[in-house]
Amino acid sequence: MTDFAATRALFHLPEGVIYLDGNSLGPLPLAAQTRVGQVLREQWGDQLIRAWNDSDWMALPARVGDRIARLVGAPPASVVTGDTLSIKVFQALAAALALAPPDRRVVLSDSGNFPSDLYIADGLLTALGGRELKVVAPEEVADAINESVAVTMLTEVDYRTGRLHDMAALTARAHAAGAITVWDLAHSAGAIPVHLEQADADFAVGCTYKYLNGGPGSPAFIYVAPRHAGVAQPILSGWLGHAEPFAFERGYRPAPGIERMRVGTPPIVALSILDAALDAWDGVDMGELRAASIRLTETFIREVERRCPTDDCGLALASPRDPHARGSQVSFRHDHAYPVMQALIARGVIGDVRAPDILRFGFTPLYLSEAEVVQSATILADVIDTRAYEAPEYQHRAAVT
Template identity: 80%
Template sequence: MTDFTATRALFHLPEGVIYLDGNSLGPLPRSASTRMAQVLERQWGDRLIRAWNDCDWMTLPARVGDRIARLIGAPAGSVTTGDTLSVKLFQALAAALALRPDRRVVLSDTGNFPSDLYIADGLLGALGRGLSLKVVAPEAVADAIDDSVAVVMLTEVDYRSGRLHDMRALTWRAHAAGALAIWDLAHSAGAIAVDVTAADADFAVGCTYKYLNGGPGAPAFIHVAPRHADVVQPILSGWLGHDAPFAFERAYRPAAGVERMRVGTPPILALAVLDAALDAWNDVDMAALRAASIRLSERFRAEVEAHCPMLTLASPRDPHARGSQLSFAHPQAYAIMQALIARGVIGDVRAPDILRFGFTPLYLTEDEVVRAATILAEVLATDAWDRPAYHRRAPVT
């Protein structure tokens, strides 16, 4: 049985703050500072360039990848880390398109994160093969999969509403039509039970600074199904994706398996912090985590709907049809959230009118959820949000 009191103790949580924004940026793991100091002083500081060999830095992307693999149902050796989510999606989409050269359509949905669609637009235009991006409503994805589609590219959990796609069913539909499936797990990894193997996903990508608590700008990950790993040709043929990077050969030879999806020099300091953050997952059962997140989100939903009638639920009511978040709509969402933050309840806003709250059992308690709902009700009942300072927009929402 997972002990969430024990996992909570692993995080630095500022006193007086109720943190409902782990779906944007996870809190600081207490072990991260110690690990960073160790890498800075004992490894980089004392060993200098020798640390690449002495401290086994070069294999860190794969070792961290294997730890993430366990959380997403991927086999060992099928996940590597580094770069950003946008880069990893670019790699996955290019590789998938090359495996379906006679098809011209990439299918996505309006719930996908805009950055994913930007990356797809840019890549398809650069390839110049008459490729097109087709974007439909989330509910229309299954019916839009036909024999013109090369790749179905979806984010499993909608970043605005939390709506949850059925990865297994949609991947099956894609394969039945001869297409491949890429899944963005940015709001899934560490939030819900994911099994890319059972779903038969071709590629999966994700970031690690949300539910995995790897820190701002933490390295992304990419999973390539083993059946593709020695076949795909990386569009970004970086030197660390080479089979023998220190042979310094003129010609590029891709490394075996998912290692060919590495690009440049691994960000050792960031990977070390991420590795430390992943220690929190050592004794976590993902089914227990999912059950706990549902309990927390359902308690919050019930409290908000009972005491905040001016808010409209913008997430699926069925907790099994959403990820580990809840969204509510209000025309003054931005100002309301600023008033909440000023009172120690931290969530975030997504344009144009969404108040968004994440539920992370690793460190969030039911008492905190109830207090947060009470404070939200007070802010709304007293119009405390309607102050000039709360309407003033900051660069990050």
């Protein structure tokens, strides 16, 4: 059985803070502090350039990828880490388009997708020419999959509302129509059980600084189904994706398997921090994590609505009511979402806001207790009931919301 009291002890959690924003940036794992010191002093400091061999830096992207693979239901040697999520979206979408039937012109996504993914798709499709990005409402995706679609590009968990797509059903529908699938797991990896291999997904990408606690800007990951790994075209034909980087050949030969999806020199310090952060997942059962997450989100919704009825508070649940239809987050709408959140943060409850009116709260059983969830609901109700959010200091918008 997963011991969530033990996992909580693995994180630096500031006194007096209830952290409900791990879906944006996970807290600091204590092991990361030790690991980064070792990398700086013993590897970079003492070994210098020899560390590429003596500490096996070159293999770190694949080793960390294998650790993530367990958490997303992928087989060994199918996930590699490095670069940013935007780059990995670009790679996956380009490779998927190259595998799709050549007469297909449509990339299908939905309005719940993270805007950055849509920006990347727009840019790539404009450069390729003759293709269209079609964006529909999340609940309309299944009906929009037809024989004009080359690729479906979907985020499994909606970043605003937490609405959860049925990966297996939509992947099966896409394959039946002859389309290739790309899944963004930014709000799934480490939050809910993911079953890439079981769902027969073609490509997947994800970031590691949210529920995986890899730190700000930590490297992203990409998954390629083994059946595609030897033929997927790496549009970013970078040095580290070459079959023999140190042969220094003039021509590009892609590496075998998932290694071809590497691009540039791996960020060793950041990858080492991520590797240390993943220690917290050793022994964690994803089914038990999901059950604990549902208990926390259900408690929060119940306690908020009990203390702050919609008619009195102006709050409206934006997340699906069914806990099995949402990820590990809860969102409420409020006309004054931004100042409400600033007032909450001032009282030690940290969540975030998504424009124009979403109060967003992430729930991470690795370090969050039910008592903290109840306390957060109490503070939220008080902030709204007393109209504390109307104070002038909560009206100024910072650069990051």
